[in-house]
Amino acid sequence: MKAKITITPKKAVLDPQGKAVLNALEHLGYDGVSDVRVGKYLEMDVPSDSPEFRERLNEACHRFLSNPVIEDFQVEFE
C-alpha cells in the first residue's frame, strides 16, 4: 500500500519558485498558463491505511514533513 503526500505553499504565501517556472514557461511560448505553485511530493510504502495510521501520518506531516505556517499538505492512500 502506498501513501502519496503533496505539500504546497499556501495560497497567501509568495512562491518565488513557482513565479520562476511561470516566467520560463511564458518565455517558451506557453500562453495562458498562470498561477504556478511548486511544492514537494513524497511517496512511501506503508503497512496499512487504517484510520489510526492515517491519523499518525497526518500528524507526521503536520509536525515535520511540512511547515504548517506556510504550507498545506494532502495525503492519499492507494
Add this chain to the structure above:
Amino acid sequence: MKAKITITPKKAVLDPQGKAVLNALEHLGYDGVSDVRVGKYLEMDVPSDSPEFRERLNEACHRFLSNPVIEDFQVEFE
C-alpha cells in the same frame, strides 16, 4: 483547468532525501514504512487539456521541468 505534475527520482537512482525522511519516521516510531521517495510537485492553471496542449506540456516537463536522466514525471489534468 488545473495541471498537476509530479516529478520523482527514478527507481534506480539513490534518493538521499527520501532516506533521511525514512530514518526520521523510523526514529519517531513509524514502523513498517519503507521505500520513501521525495520529489517535486507542480500545480498550474492551464488554458486547455487538448491533446496538443498535453503534448506541449509533456515536452516542457521533459525539457526543463524535470531531469529525464534521473527523474520520471507524470502529468494529470483536472
